[in-house]
Amino acid sequence: MNIPNSISILRLMLIPTFVIVFFMPDENSYKIAGCIFLLSGITDFLDGYIARKCGLVTDLGKVLDPLADKLTQFTVFCCLWIKKIIPFWIVAVYMAKEIIMFIGGSSLYNRRKIVVASKWYGKVATTLFYAGVLIVLITDLPDTIKKTIVIIALAATLLACILYAINFFKVFFDKRENNTQKSII
Numbered sequence: 001m002n003i004p005n006s007i008s009i010l011r012l013m014l015i016p017t018f019v020i021v022f023f024m025p026d027e028n029s030y031k032i033a034g035c036i037f038l039l040s041g042i043t044d045f046l047d048g049y050i051a052r053k054c055g056l057v058t059d060l061g062k063v064l065d066p067l068a069d070k071l072t073q074f075t076v077f078c079c080l081w082i083k084k085i086i087p088f089w090i091v092a093v094y095m096a097k098e099i100i101m102f103i104g105g106s107s108l109y110n111r112r113k114i115v116v117a118s119k120w121y122g123k124v125a126t127t128l129f130y131a132g133v134l135i136v137l138i139t140d141l142p143d144t145i146k147k148t149i150v151i152i153a154l155a156a157t158l159l160a161c162i163l164y165a166i167n168f169f170k171v172f173f174d175k176r177e178n179n180t181q182k183s184i185i
Contacts, residue, residue: 001060004051007043008064014040015068015075022079033079034137040072041130048118062115069126070098073157076133077150085136085143086150094154097161104168111172116164125160129153 014036022033047065051057077094080086105116132153136146 002051002056002058003054004047004056005058005061005064007047007050008061008068011040011043011047011068012064012071014043015071018072019075019079022083030137034134037072037076037130037137038134040068041134044069044126044130059115062117066118066122073126073129074098080133080136080150086147090147090150090154094157097158101161101164104165104172108168108172114171116168119160119164119167121160121163125153125156128156 018033018036018040021029021036023029024032026032044065047061051061074091074094077086077091081088081091108114108116132149135141135149139146141149
């Protein structure tokens with residue numbers, strides 16, 4: 001356990017905190033939940049930055065960081081759906097994408113012992129998600145605009161999924177025996 005992994009665990013603990021605050025019967029609950037969400041985004045950046053800068057990248061961190069990302073995203077989508085800010089199909093598409101990526105990552109690990117590291121396009125998609133949701137939570141925009149912002153963030157995650165899939169197939173079906181890299185680069 002190191003500092004970046006501890007920060008990722010903190011991010012996991014922020015998820016139920018976000019949910020509790022989001023559903024509080026207070027007129028400022030969305031804005032306060034937005035602040036918690038912003039803290040989650042800042043710590044998402046920090047854990048990766050510290051890990052890379054200080055040479056503290058671990059396989060555990062490669063699992064914890066995206067796990068915290070995915071659980072945060074799923075939770076926020078569900079909260080927005082429950083409050084009828086977004087339709088269920090957005091949650092369903094997101095879940096399908098995550099299931100596909102989990103199956104792909106698991107099969108790559110089982111076949112090649114490769115842990116899939118995040119790529120720049122995944123980071124861009126995550127950044128767009130955080131920015132979009134923050135706008136949805138802290139502004140008083142009409143729900144149609146909020147829904148559009150979330151759809152744009154979802155489209156970015158789907159594009160990242162396609163790029164990960166292309167990379168996955170290149171590595172998964174590589175017939176060379178010496179393909180023993182630890183992460184997809």
